[in-house]
Amino acid sequence: MAAAEMAASRKRMDVLSGVVPELKDIASAIDHLTKEDEAEELKRSLEDRKQTLQNSKQEQKELQESIREVRHNVFMKVLHSEKVRQIAEKEMKMMQEVDAETEKLKKEKATLMKRKEEMQREIGTYSPYRDFLEDVCKTSGHKNADDFATYYRNMLSLKEKFTEERKQRQEKKEHLTKELRTVEEQKTLQWLQRTNQLAELEEELKKAQSETLKWEREWSRIQTMKAESAQTQNCIKFSIQNTYEMCGYKITDQNVDDTTRQLKEIKAFIQEISEITKQYQKSLQS
Incomplete structure (x- = not known):
């Protein structure tokens, strides 16, 4: 307002x-x-x-x-x-x-x-x-029932001890028997392995002997071939020497291998004879 x-x-x-x-x-x-x-x-x-x-x-x-x-x-x-x-x-x-x-x-x-x-x-x-x-205690010399019970418990303890020792010996025997069996099995296995190895070695020896015999035969053949080759060479040598002497040449030393020179001289001699023969034939024809 x-x-x-x-x-x-x-x-x-x-x-x-x-x-x-x-x-x-x-x-x-x-x-x-x-x-x-x-x-x-x-x-x-x-x-x-x-x-x-x-x-x-x-x-x-x-x-x-x-x-x-x-x-x-x-x-x-x-x-x-x-x-x-x-x-x-x-x-x-x-x-x-x-x-x-x-x-x-x-x-x-x-x-x-x-x-x-x-x-x-x-x-x-x-x-x-x-x-x-x-009553038993009186007859066995024990003082009372408790003494006899103690004696009986001791006997039971000894029995348990002997039983335990026998059990341990038995277990030890079984353990040794088991070890012996294991050793025998190992020895048998080793013997089998050695036998197999020996058989393999004998087989290899046979192969080696066969191979050796083969190479010996080859060597004998080579020696024979070598001897034959030497004999052939000697024959050739003697033939060349005879031919050389027939050509009028003289050999001063038979032990000296001089076949190459001798062959050259024989070849030259033959060529010379061939030339003379040709000239002679020509002269006859004329």
Whole structure:
């Protein structure tokens, strides 16, 4: 409402300022004052709203505190009742365990009493044997039945000891027998391997002997061929020497092998004779 009145006043001042120019500055001043009043009013309105918001936050905080307090009280009551319930359950469980343990002890006591009665009856059953042992002790020189029982236990201990030693010796014997059998099997296997190797070596020896005999025969053949070749060469040598002497040449040393030169001279001699023969035939024809 105040804003509307101020707007109407501003409008009237604008009209008057158009009529009276001096009133224009006054209108501007009034307008400025009006804007300041509006700003102040707006500021107060904002402060009121801010205060209202702060009051709302305070009320909300107090409400949250109240809710937390109520929740805490409820939780403590529930916790207290839960602890009471747990304590009661624990005590009840302990009482049940005590009752069960008591019942168990009663049963064990009854069992032990029954076992005691059975042992007493059993002792009564063995009493004739004890009397018999006492009579045996008197005749065997032992002081009492306990002394004889100790002697008997010692004898049993010695028997068990000897039995154990005999068992160990038997086990050792079996172990040694097993080792001997293993060694014999290994030796047999080694003998078979050696026999197989010997057979293979004998086979290789036979092959080597056969190959040696073959090469010996080849060597003998080569020696024979060499001897025959030497004999042939000697025959050729003697034939060349005879032919050489027949051509009128003389051999100074028979041991010197000079067949190449002799063949050349024989060839030259034959060529010379052939030439002479040709000339002679020509002379006869003419």
